Amino acid sequence: MSRAKLTHHVLNVVTLALAFLMFFPILWMALTSFKTEDLAIAFPPQVVFTPTLVNWQQAIFNSPLLEFLSNTLIISFGSILLALALGFPTAYAMAYYSTKRTDGLLLWMISTRMLPPAGVIVPLYILFRDLSLLDTHLGLIIVFGGMNFPLVVWMLRSFMLEIPFDVIEAARIDGASLWQELTRVIMPLLYPGLAATSLLALIFTWNEFFFVVNLTTREASPLSVYVSTFRAAQGDLFIARMSAVVTAAIIPVLIAGWVAQRQLVTGLTMGAIK
């Protein structure tokens, strides 16, 4: 084997080993969730064992996991729908009817997306208190709708710009109304883009912690608040059961992220990198 080839193979092994090392803590937690509590804290740690589903049963049927999950789902889907409902027409106008203010507006949207949550939490809390929105789904849907809106506009606009204008023109010649143009012509061509955008928004909303921990107490608290309660004292901690809960809480976003890998960078950099 030539030296170059040997180097290549060694580097492959190194890369895979590093990737495995990065992933290992998550894998370890997933493994632990299938162990008994005794086995979970046994030294040396066991890699080969008879898996048990008892922690998952406990997590699902004997803990508030599902309540928090349903809050997360309501808030995530609500805010994504709100951002899409407002963002789709905005993206359409900015893609096909740009004015001299459009570029400035798009850049301003990036700046709102990157506003530090800690900088606006105080007035949000006060406003929520006075409008009775504290600890409600609606309140969080509005806040996250605002967070997802710039992302939706940026992504959808760039996908729309890739649609050849001739297609839209042809529909207009056939007498399509605005509604038909949006729903019958643009929407079908945009499905992949809509899916990618929604998945990214889902990841951000699902994982957010700062707003939700300060604007909810229990009724509307999502999964991230539940997960954070496992920070408490070690003594009475059930390691295996905790692993099941936390694993359950992260699996959906892991899948969403793996599916939307290609668009992840575009979304994170607000289109700065394609």
Added chain:
Amino acid sequence: MNGEIIAAPNLQPEVRRRPHEGRKFLSVPGILFLIIVTQVPFALTIYFSFTGWNLLRPDSQRFLGWERMWNNYSWILRNPDFYIVIKNTVALTVSVVIVTFILGMLLALLMNRRFPGRGLARTMLISPFLIMPVAAAVLWKNLMLDPSFGLSAWLLPLFGLPSVFLLQEAPMATIIGIVSWQFTPFVMLILLAGLQSLPDSTREAAWLDGAGPVAMFRFIILPHLRRFIEIALLLQVIFVLNVFGEIFVTTSGGPGIQTTNLSYQIFLEAFSRWNIGRASAYGLFAIVLANILVLLFLRVVRSQQKETA
């Protein structure tokens, strides 16, 4: 067929669109919504920062007056804790940026090659970035680093090291480690996108000219990556300034205020001391800081758009 001639009237898109010019107003509801959700709180932050409002003293909710309006700011600037918080914020941000940049660059270079299992490696690598920050913190605190049943309690003695609770012995360094673990994939993804946009022909030409791996990296790859590096670093700083969940779960900002950053300080000021005025003044610091960084970011984005246009 000569369908083309019919389908493509000799008009610019601008002219073709004219009949529906009113549709540009479709953006109005969305923009209004964004203004209400972001600019109203922003304006209120400024206003509250000029009040002495404490939620524990309901009568305190009023403007401090033109002479005393800067009280919250001068109090903060005179408070030694503020400088510790700033120092912590800078230490956390700078350390994470350096660590993730080095690791991210290394991984990007390794990943920018064809090999079996590359998709799997990529999937495993991005995972730490996808999970909730609080989940990452809980996972590291309890499963990895716990002094009695974490993996470190078993691993460290194997290497002849004392089994210590890292979060107690070196709280800031441990938080830096956890945050870096989460953000390395982000830097890697951006740099990898940069590497993949470098045409093979450029590399081959350099290689034919006798460039070794070091010269290749220094004179071909690095200059090409400049924009990507700028974007990665700026976004990284913007994101890491907002780190909160990791601190909340692992140390609660302690011991003392050793691991309290600006975000956490605002949280404490607002929701454990209920000092709305002071928390808002701190908040304005955070907003100004973030806006400076965002402006830099927009400059990079703009110059890039001009180049590609």
